[in-house]
Amino acid sequence: MPGRAKEPLKAEKFYASLLGVLFFTRRSLQNIYRKVVVMEITEKSQLIDKARNLGVKFIRLQFTDIFGVLKNVAITIEQLEKALNGELMFDGSSIHGFARIEESDMYLRPDPKSFVVFPWRPRDGGVARLICDVYNPDGTPFEGDPRCALKKVLAEAAEMGYTMQVGPELEFFLFHVDQDGNPTLHTHDRAGYFDLTPVDLGENARRDMVLILEQMGFEIEASHHEVAPGQHEIDFKYSDALDVADKIMTFKMVVRTTAQRHGLHATFMPKPVFGINGSGMHMNQSLFKDGKNAFYDPSAPDQLSETARYYIGGLIKHARSFTAITNPTVNSYKRLVPGYEAPVYIAWSGRNRSPLIRIPAKRGSSTRSS
Known part of the structure; x- marks a missing residue:
């Protein structure tokens, strides 16, 4: 029948097209793979050359x-x-x-x-x-591996359309050392919050820390003497969570190394001295989706989105569990006492610094939990 003779031709064209697509896809994947391999080899060789050129x-x-x-x-x-x-x-x-x-x-x-x-x-x-x-x-x-664990969580957030931005505020103490270089219990000064020289005796060491950190790619926003004697804080600009995690480890290494070069001992111990403020690491956190701050909702009474409220609720719900990571030592809990701006209550607030979570006053793209 003349009408039926066309069916095999249609089938042949379909399978021919399918084979063409498969062949094209295979070639495309091969080309992509080659490009990735070449890119990796190029990056590695460039890094080796860079290291040699820098001595x-x-x-x-x-x-x-x-x-x-x-x-x-x-x-x-x-x-x-x-x-x-x-x-x-x-x-x-x-x-x-x-x-x-x-x-x-x-x-x-x-x-x-x-x-x-x-x-x-x-x-x-x-x-x-x-x-x-x-x-x-x-x-x-x-x-x-903590870094791999963080990558996994960030990948899960990315599947939901979110990226996480973090801005840490790291506090530390500077102590005198004895003649053998061992740390003593004597802080290097008796200064207080926002004091300056000659009361703040750590200004030179803190300045060198900032200069070295900037040479290593940090964007430092502020540095100052903290509330307790011998206590300091250096803040650097927020970034994506993985980059900040890497920078926190680098930060601690730089601070300890620089302090040693100044004849001092730096410690991030939560409560090295009884009766004065301890050291913490405030984490300013925000989620972004489609380039916009997911915590901000201009139509809400307090301009906090539903996402922000669920985020706060999640932190409160799991607070006792994640203290195993955030407060891993006995000394961690010596800091968690009332009267020293430490988070002693599983709650959230706009101004009070005693609850676990504080929502700073800034809104818009700066909306965050701390």
Whole structure:
């Protein structure tokens, strides 16, 4: 029948088109894969060239253990390519909380974007650092790596359309050291909130900390003496959560190193001295969606969106659980007493600094919880 003869032709055209699409898709995927591989190779070679041009001889591969302690292993520039390929193995069983001796092998995968040179080290034979993720031998991320855990949570938020911005306020104490270099119980000054020299004796050390941090890519917003004697605060500009987490670890390293160079001991201990204010790390948090602050709703009575209220509710609901991470030591709870601007109540407020959560007065794109 003449009418039926056209059906096989239609089928042939359909399958021919399908094969063409599959062939095109395969070629496209191959091209994309090649571009990604070439890009990775180019980035690695550019990083190696950059390190050599800057006179770097040693690279510290840094990672954070499950207790929030910064760890590192130093390699020479000759081993950098091997490190960037994720081929450097270490004994995970020797890091508390990582692995048992029966399953000790772990790998470090450096993040090329985290490369920075230590400004306080000599330029000849310079020292740089790379922040690393920790991986299992089978190529999967290690679940006990705090950085990988944060990446996982941020990916889940991204699937919901959210990005998280964080602005930390880190407080620390400076103490005198004895003749052997051991820390004493004597703070380096008797100054108070916003005091200046000659009362604030830590001004020079704090200035050097700010200068070094700026050389390492920080945008410092403010630095000042805090409420307690010997207590200081340096604030840097908010950024995405992963970048801020990396910067917090770098910040602590810089502060401790700079203090030591000034003959002082820096500590982030929550309550090193009884009877005066302790140190905290206020975290200004906000969620953004489609480039807009998801916590802001101009039509609401207090201009807080429903998303902001659910976010606050989630923090309150899980407050007791996450203190295992935010308050991991006995000394942490010595700070949580009334009268010292510490969060002693599981509640939220607009002005009162005693509750766990405070909502600063700023609105619009600056709407946040603290």
